[in-house]
Amino acid sequence: MARPRKVTSLPIKPLEVVQYGHPALRSKGKKIEKIDDSIVTLANEMILTMYEEDGCGLAAQQVGRALQLAVIDVMPAFEDRPSRAWIDGRELKLESLMPLVMINPEIHPVGEERSTEVEGCLSMPGLHDEIERPTRIRVICQDLDGSILDFEAEGLLSRAAQHEVDHLHGILFIDHLPSESLKEHQPLLRKFQSQASF
Numbered sequence: 086m087a088r089p090r091k092v093t094s095l096p097i098k099p100l101e102v103v104q105y106g107h108p109a110l111r112s113k114g115k116k117i118e119k120i121d122d123s124i125v126t127l128a129n130e131m132i133l134t135m136y137e138e139d140g141c142g143l144a145a146q147q148v149g150r151a152l153q154l155a156v157i158d159v160m161p162a163f164e165d166r167p168s169r170a171w172i173d174g175r176e177l178k179l180e181s182l183m184p185l186v187m188i189n190p191e192i193h194p195v196g197e198e199r200s201t202e203v204e205g206c207l208s209m210p211g212l213h214d215e216i217e218r219p220t221r222i223r224v225i226c227q228d229l230d231g232s233i234l235d236f237e238a239e240g241l242l243s244r245a246a247q248h249e250v251d252h253l254h255g256i257l258f259i260d261h262l263p264s265e266s267l268k269e270h271q272p273l274l275r276k277f278q279s280q281a282s283f
C-alpha cells in the first residue's frame with residue numbers, strides 16, 4: 086500500500102465516509118483559494134481513508150466537507166481496470182501521477198466516444214450499476230503544490246475523475262441512471278438514508 090505523499094506536522098488519521106442521505110453529498114464544493122496546511126492535511130487524510138476503504142477515489146463531500154478537492158489512486162485496480170494518461174500528447178507513467186490530488190478540477194470530454202462500465206461509490210456500499218460516460222477526458226486541476234496539472238485520461242482514471250468531479254458538484258453516479266434502474270436500487274438507498282450519520 087502506498088503511503089501518503091506529503092506529510093505535515095499535523096497527525097494524519099482516517100476519516101469517516103458519510104453515506105447517501107448526508108447533506109454534504111448534495112452540496113457543491115467551495116473553490117479552494119489557498120492551499121494551506123489544513124488542506125494538505127485533509128488531502129492526506131482522504132488518501133489514507135481511500136486506501137483503508139479500498140476505494141479508487143474519494144471526494145471531500147464524502148468526508149463531510151463541501152470543497153473542490155478529490156483524491157484518486159487507480160494503481161491498486163490496474164490489472165482488472167487499466168488506465169492511460171497523457172500530457173501534451175506524451176503518455177505518462179501512471180505511477181508518477183498517483184496518488185492524484187485534484188484541487189479545483191475541471192473536466193472536458195475529448196472526442197465523441199462514450200463507454201459504459203460498472204461503478205460503485207464508498208458512500209453507497211454494495212450498490213453497483215453500469216454508467217455511460219465520455220471515454221476520454223481532459224482534466225485541468227491544481228495539485229497540492231498549487232501547480233497546474235493538465236492531462237488527458239482514459240480507462241478507470243477517466244471514469245474515476247468524472248465520478249469524483251461529479252461529487253464536487255453534489256452529483257452522484259446514480260443520477261446518471263435511467264429511472265427504472267434507479268427504482269431497483271430504492272430499497273438500498275432508503276437503508277443508507279436511515280443509517281446516514283449527521
Ligand SMILES: [Zn+2]
Pocket residue numbers: 205206207208248252
Ligand atoms: Zn462516489
